[in-house]
Amino acid sequence: MNEQIVWIVLKRLRTPFLVIIITFAISILGLVLIQGTDNNGNPYQMTFFDAFYFVTYMASTIGFGEAPYTFNYEQRMWVSFSIYFTVIGWFYGIGAIVSLIQDEALKKALNRNSFRNHVRNINKPFYIILGYNGITKSIIDRLNGHNYRLVVLDKDEEKIDELILENFYPNVPGFVGDATNQKMLKIAGIHQKNCAGVISLFEDDMVNSKIATISKLLNKKIDIIVKATSKAQLEHFKSMDLKHVKNPFDIISKRIYYGITAPYIWLLEMWMYGHILKLKKRDQFPLGKYIIYGKGRMGKAIQEGLQKAGIEYVIEDFDSQRYIEEKNTTIFGDDDDIQRLLELGVKESACIIAATQNDLLNLTILNKAKQLNPKIFTMARENTLDDLNIFQASKINKIYIVEKILADATYSYIARPLADLFIQEARKKDDEWARIIVHMLNNITGMNPMYFETVLNDANAYALTLRLEKGENISLADLRRSRADRNEMLHVVFLLLKRGNEIYLMPDARMNLQIGDELLIVSDEENYSDFEYIVNNIYELEYVLGYTTS
Amino acid sequence: MNMHKIISGSFFILAMTVNFGFFYGEPTVLEQHSSYELFAAIIVNLIATVLKLGDRTQLGAVLLATSIVADIQLIASATVWAFAMYVIGDVNIEAATAIVSLSGGALLANIVSVILFVGDTLKSKR
Numbered sequence: 001m002n003e004q005i006v007w008i009v010l011k012r013l014r015t016p017f018l019v020i021i022i023t024f025a026i027s028i029l030g031l032v033l034i035q036g037t038d039n040n041g042n043p044y045q046m047t048f049f050d051a052f053y054f055v056t057y058m059a060s061t062i063g064f065g066e067a068p069y070t071f072n073y074e075q076r077m078w079v080s081f082s083i084y085f086t087v088i089g090w091f092y093g094i095g096a097i098v099s100l101i102q103d104e105a106l107k108k109a110l111n112r113n114s115f116r117n118h119v120r121n122i123n124k125p126f127y128i129i130l131g132y133n134g135i136t137k138s139i140i141d142r143l144n145g146h147n148y149r150l151v152v153l154d155k156d157e158e159k160i161d162e163l164i165l166e167n168f169y170p171n172v173p174g175f176v177g178d179a180t181n182q183k184m185l186k187i188a189g190i191h192q193k194n195c196a197g198v199i200s201l202f203e204d205d206m207v208n209s210k211i212a213t214i215s216k217l218l219n220k221k222i223d224i225i226v227k228a229t230s231k232a233q234l235e236h237f238k239s240m241d242l243k244h245v246k247n248p249f250d251i252i253s254k255r256i257y258y259g260i261t262a263p264y265i266w267l268l269e270m271w272m273y274g275h276i277l278k279l280k281k282r283d284q285f286p287l288g289k290y291i292i293y294g295k296g297r298m299g300k301a302i303q304e305g306l307q308k309a310g311i312e313y314v315i316e317d318f319d320s321q322r323y324i325e326e327k328n329t330t331i332f333g334d335d336d337d338i339q340r341l342l343e344l345g346v347k348e349s350a351c352i353i354a355a356t357q358n359d360l361l362n363l364t365i366l367n368k369a370k371q372l373n374p375k376i377f378t379m380a381r382e383n384t385l386d387d388l389n390i391f392q393a394s395k396i397n398k399i400y401i402v403e404k405i406l407a408d409a410t411y412s413y414i415a416r417p418l419a420d421l422f423i424q425e426a427r428k429k430d431d432e433w434a435r436i437i438v439h440m441l442n443n444i445t446g447m448n449p450m451y452f453e454t455v456l457n458d459a460n461a462y463a464l465t466l467r468l469e470k471g472e473n474i475s476l477a478d479l480r481r482s483r484a485d486r487n488e489m490l491h492v493v494f495l496l497l498k499r500g501n502e503i504y505l506m507p508d509a510r511m512n513l514q515i516g517d518e519l520l521i522v523s524d525e526e527n528y529s530d531f532e533y534i535v536n537n538i539y540e541l542e543y544v545l546g547y548t549t550s
Numbered sequence: 551m552n553m554h555k556i557i558s559g560s561f562f563i564l565a566m567t568v569n570f571g572f573f574y575g576e577p578t579v580l581e582q583h584s585s586y587e588l589f590a591a592i593i594v595n596l597i598a599t600v601l602k603l604g605d606r607t608q609l610g611a612v613l614l615a616t617s618i619v620a621d622i623q624l625i626a627s628a629t630v631w632a633f634a635m636y637v638i639g640d641v642n643i644e645a646a647t648a649i650v651s652l653s654g655g656a657l658l659a660n661i662v663s664v665i666l667f668v669g670d671t672l673k674s675k676r
Contacts, residue, residue: 011604018600025593032589048589049632 023089059086197223256305264434288350623656
């Protein structure tokens with residue numbers, strides 16, 4: 001129990017205790033002093049014990065009759081007085097205790113206490129999420145309980161109530177508190193050894209920056225994952241030596257750039273986020289003139305991507321709020337608008353991107369454009385996740401949801417670090433390389449392969465580490481043999497090997513393994529479970545390595 | 551001048567003096583020790599204890615502890631008395647000595663408490 005709570009309770013109970021003690025004392029003393037009459041008519045004096053006994057049951061209004069002998073009138077007069085006197089004392093005391101339980105300050109202290117205990121009892125590594133909203137919810141959904149636990153802080157009490165009603169399993173402790181307050185971060189466990197990091201994805205860059213600074217000061221060892229939407233902010237975070245700055249607009253800009261110039265690299269990246277590993281025709285970014293509607297952060301990011309890719313484009317300074325105020329509608333497409341679309345060259349353009357902050361406007365812009373040019377490729381920004389169905393129904397070629405991109409990027413950084421690394425490395429290669437990889441993966445593992453990350457250690461690869469400890473040379477190729485017939489190949493591909501700080505993209509099959517190597521493996525469920533058998537089971541491994549056992 | 555200081559201070563000292571009043575006298579002769587005084591000592595001690603509740607300082611905690619010790623000793627003393635009188639039916643010399651010496655223990659605790667209180671008062675400049 002927290003010290004503070006004890007003190008609050010004690011201080012508040014002081015007066016009720018005093019009242020009860022004094023009323024009891026006066027009643028007892030009166031009874032002792034008054035002369036009574038016993039059954040034979042002889043006078044007697046109550047002892048303190050008799051009086052204490054009687055007052056105890058009288059005051060609590062239990063009532064057992066008169067003891068030790070029937071009272072005389074003097075005694076009854078005093079008892080009548082005492083009954084009202086002590087009952088008032090009791091009621092006051094009980095009332096004070098009830099109001100204490102309802103006391104806001106005490107409730108807050110109790111809540112804080114239970115939150116602190118929850119956090120302390122987490123024994124897995126955990127992340128502190130600041131702010132509970134659509135993005136962080138989807139991060140919690142995917143991350144919670146697998147490798148990490150999560151803790152949430154939010155200023156808004158309603159948000160925390162929402163979180164509690166979600167009933168995550170395992171439980172996600174949440175507490176109402178300002179994330180920029182050091183004290184709250186400490187209560188959320190930033191000092192704890194198993195605190196893996198802080199995730200701060202607020203809309204306001206200033207808030208993120210403040211949190212990053214405080215967190216960095218409080219605990220140097222943790223990861224700080226922050227969102228930055230401007231260049232200046234990005235520079236600032238870099239100068240603070242933060243490695244995990246997430247900029248959703250930057251991600252969009254890069255995706256557009258790679259989508260146009262290197263579709264296979266783009267495909268590999270999208271595959272990491274759950275897209276199937278096949279370049280469909282409708283996924284391919286067209287070449288030609290682009291029209292961008294909206295010159296906000298998103299519009300500028302797209303502009304940047306297009307510029308880098310060397311694509312011709314026009315950008316329309318379209319402010320959704322001003323449009324709504326002027327025309328009093330969220331439906332785009334009166335004569336002026338059509339005229340403007342034609343001026344921008346919608347008929348001969350290859351692609352139109354609606355990147356305003358209003359979903360309905362985005363939809364109607366694309367609809368109008370499609371009416372004027374049925375062949376045009378459409379891309380939209382979606383702002384709120386609620387309208388997902390409308391967007392899917394309206395057959396837009398590409399939808400960018402800033403929130404989802406941010407959630408995906410954060411999740412993949414935390415839960416799939418090797419996949420994240422793979423994307424970064426792949427971007428350094430050219431498209432031809434990516435095309436070969438995609439074809440190879442398609443051939444070996446099919447159109448919709450999964451990827452797995454593993455570390456070669458005692459827990460994940462028992463048999464293998466035993467052999468490696470003896471100093472045996474085991475190469476990647478050795479592990480790719482089927483356990484049914486060692487001359488057959490297992491359908492797995494080793495995409496990336498990380499050894500310390502060294503990264504081997506598409507590692508050579510003759511490379512010898514070491515304990516502690518991290519592997520990114522592409523396969524399907526069946527082949528991967530075979531692989532797990534081989535590295536964990538001594539006999540399977542012996543067979544695969546070609547030792548004769550019989 | 552602090553009203554709370556006056557009231558609580560007087561109760562701390564009253565607890566000690568009333569306690570002494572009961573303790574004073576031949577320990578084996580119970581007639582020299584008034585049950586009224588024991589009753590007063592218990593009540594005043596309880597009040598003093600409650601007045602010490604909720605003081606968050608280090609000294610406050612120690613004062614509370616001494617007070618609780620005094621309460622326990624005095625209530626034990628009264629319990630022994632009631633037990634000897636009603637259960638055993640005879641308050642002999644052994645019981646009488648126990649009653650008085652238990653209150654003596656409480657007196658020690660009360661003295662410690664008053665010393666701490668006085669020390670703290672002397673130490674504070676205003």
